[in-house]
Amino acid sequence: MAFCGICGTQMEEHARFCPKCGAPANSSPVAPPAPASAPAAxxxxxxxxxxxxxxxxxxxxxxxxxxxxxxxxxxxxxxxxxxxxxxxxxxxxxxxxxxxxxxxxxxxxxxxxxxxxxxxxxxxxxxxxxxxxxxxxxxxxxxxxxx
Known part of the structure:
Protein backbone atom coordinates (compact mmCIF):
# COMPACT_ATOMS: atom_id res chain seq x y z
CA MET A 1 0.00 0.00 0.00
CA ALA A 2 1.12 3.54 -0.76
CA PHE A 3 0.59 6.61 1.34
CA CYS A 4 -0.02 10.20 0.28
CA GLY A 5 3.09 12.33 0.66
CA ILE A 6 1.02 15.35 1.62
CA CYS A 7 -1.63 14.21 4.07
CA GLY A 8 -0.47 10.65 4.84
CA THR A 9 -3.72 8.96 3.76
CA GLN A 10 -3.45 5.33 2.65
CA MET A 11 -3.95 4.96 -1.14
CA GLU A 12 -4.25 2.05 -3.56
CA GLU A 13 -1.07 1.02 -5.39
CA HIS A 14 -2.08 2.31 -8.82
CA ALA A 15 -3.95 5.45 -7.70
CA ARG A 16 -2.87 8.62 -9.45
CA PHE A 17 -4.34 11.06 -6.91
CA CYS A 18 -4.95 10.98 -3.17
CA PRO A 19 -8.63 10.30 -2.39
CA LYS A 20 -8.53 12.68 0.59
CA CYS A 21 -6.54 15.76 -0.50
CA GLY A 22 -6.34 15.27 -4.27
CA ALA A 23 -2.55 15.58 -4.43
CA PRO A 24 -0.73 13.63 -7.18
CA ALA A 25 0.38 10.20 -5.98
CA ASN A 26 4.03 10.82 -6.76
CA SER A 27 4.25 14.14 -4.89
CA SER A 28 6.94 14.44 -2.28
CA PRO A 29 6.06 15.49 1.25
CA VAL A 30 6.24 19.17 2.05
CA ALA A 31 8.01 20.02 5.27
CA PRO A 32 6.01 22.22 7.61
CA PRO A 33 7.41 25.72 8.08
CA ALA A 34 9.83 26.06 10.96
CA PRO A 35 8.40 27.93 13.92
CA ALA A 36 9.62 31.49 14.24
CA SER A 37 12.36 31.69 16.80
CA ALA A 38 11.63 33.95 19.71
CA PRO A 39 14.22 36.38 20.96
CA ALA A 40 16.74 34.99 23.39
CA ALA A 41 14.93 36.70 26.23
Missing part, protein backbone atom coordinates in the same frame (compact mmCIF):
# COMPACT_ATOMS: atom_id res chain seq x y z
CA UNK A 42 11.48 35.41 25.25
CA UNK A 43 10.82 33.27 28.29
CA UNK A 44 12.10 35.84 30.76
CA UNK A 45 10.51 38.96 29.32
CA UNK A 46 8.06 39.17 32.21
CA UNK A 47 10.91 39.02 34.70
CA UNK A 48 12.68 41.76 32.75
CA UNK A 49 9.57 43.94 32.95
CA UNK A 50 9.10 43.27 36.67
CA UNK A 51 12.65 44.49 37.22
CA UNK A 52 11.58 48.07 36.52
CA UNK A 53 8.45 48.14 38.69
CA UNK A 54 9.75 49.59 41.96
CA UNK A 55 9.99 47.04 44.79
CA UNK A 56 8.91 44.25 42.42
CA UNK A 57 12.50 44.21 41.16
CA UNK A 58 13.18 41.84 44.06
CA UNK A 59 11.06 39.07 42.48
CA UNK A 60 13.37 38.49 39.49
CA UNK A 61 16.37 39.02 41.75
CA UNK A 62 15.51 35.87 43.69
CA UNK A 63 13.64 33.75 41.14
CA UNK A 64 15.67 34.04 37.93
CA UNK A 65 19.09 35.03 39.19
CA UNK A 66 20.99 32.66 36.87
CA UNK A 67 19.69 34.12 33.60
CA UNK A 68 22.01 36.87 32.27
CA UNK A 69 19.15 38.76 30.58
CA UNK A 70 17.09 38.89 33.77
CA UNK A 71 20.16 39.67 35.86
CA UNK A 72 21.03 42.66 33.64
CA UNK A 73 17.51 44.13 33.85
CA UNK A 74 17.28 43.38 37.56
CA UNK A 75 20.49 45.32 38.11
CA UNK A 76 19.16 48.26 36.11
CA UNK A 77 15.80 48.14 37.92
CA UNK A 78 17.44 47.87 41.32
CA UNK A 79 19.60 50.91 40.54
CA UNK A 80 16.49 52.82 39.50
CA UNK A 81 14.60 51.74 42.62
CA UNK A 82 17.44 52.73 44.96
CA UNK A 83 17.74 56.11 43.22
CA UNK A 84 14.01 56.65 43.76
CA UNK A 85 14.33 55.75 47.44
CA UNK A 86 17.35 58.04 47.85
CA UNK A 87 15.54 61.00 46.25
CA UNK A 88 12.49 60.33 48.40
CA UNK A 89 14.55 60.25 51.60
CA UNK A 90 16.50 63.40 50.69
CA UNK A 91 13.39 65.35 49.77
CA UNK A 92 11.70 64.25 52.99
CA UNK A 93 14.70 65.45 55.00
CA UNK A 94 14.73 68.78 53.15
CA UNK A 95 11.00 69.27 53.74
CA UNK A 96 11.52 68.77 57.46
CA UNK A 97 14.58 71.03 57.70
CA UNK A 98 13.60 73.91 55.42
CA UNK A 99 11.06 76.47 56.60
CA UNK A 100 7.77 76.58 54.79
CA UNK A 101 8.04 78.93 51.85
CA UNK A 102 9.78 79.29 48.53
CA UNK A 103 12.52 76.70 49.13
CA UNK A 104 9.96 74.21 50.39
CA UNK A 105 7.99 74.61 47.17
CA UNK A 106 11.14 74.33 45.08
CA UNK A 107 11.94 70.99 46.71
CA UNK A 108 8.39 69.84 45.95
CA UNK A 109 8.67 70.81 42.29
CA UNK A 110 12.09 69.20 42.00
CA UNK A 111 10.71 66.02 43.59
CA UNK A 112 7.87 65.98 41.05
CA UNK A 113 10.22 66.51 38.11
CA UNK A 114 12.53 63.74 39.33
CA UNK A 115 9.49 61.48 39.74
CA UNK A 116 8.59 62.03 36.08
CA UNK A 117 12.22 61.42 35.12
CA UNK A 118 12.20 58.10 36.99
CA UNK A 119 8.92 57.16 35.29
CA UNK A 120 10.48 57.81 31.86
CA UNK A 121 13.50 55.70 32.82
CA UNK A 122 11.24 52.85 33.97
CA UNK A 123 9.25 52.95 30.73
CA UNK A 124 12.50 52.97 28.75
CA UNK A 125 13.73 49.92 30.64
CA UNK A 126 10.43 48.09 30.16
CA UNK A 127 10.50 48.76 26.41
CA UNK A 128 14.07 47.47 26.20
CA UNK A 129 13.12 44.34 28.15
CA UNK A 130 10.08 43.70 25.93
CA UNK A 131 12.21 44.05 22.80
CA UNK A 132 14.86 41.69 24.19
CA UNK A 133 17.61 44.31 24.35
CA UNK A 134 20.15 44.72 27.12
CA UNK A 135 20.67 48.46 26.87
CA UNK A 136 21.64 50.41 29.98
CA UNK A 137 19.31 53.12 31.18
CA UNK A 138 20.21 56.71 30.36
CA UNK A 139 22.02 58.55 33.20
CA UNK A 140 21.74 55.70 35.75
CA UNK A 141 22.79 52.83 33.47
CA UNK A 142 26.47 53.24 34.27
CA UNK A 143 25.91 52.33 37.92
CA UNK A 144 26.30 48.55 38.13
CA UNK A 145 24.95 46.91 41.29
CA UNK A 146 24.67 43.33 40.00
CA UNK A 147 27.14 41.53 37.78
Missing amino acids: GQNTLMGVLSYLSILCLIPLFTAKDDPFVRFHTGQGLTLFLAEVLVSILSNILWRVLPYGLLWRAVGYLYGILGLFFLVLAITGIVHALQGFQKPLPVLGGIVLLR
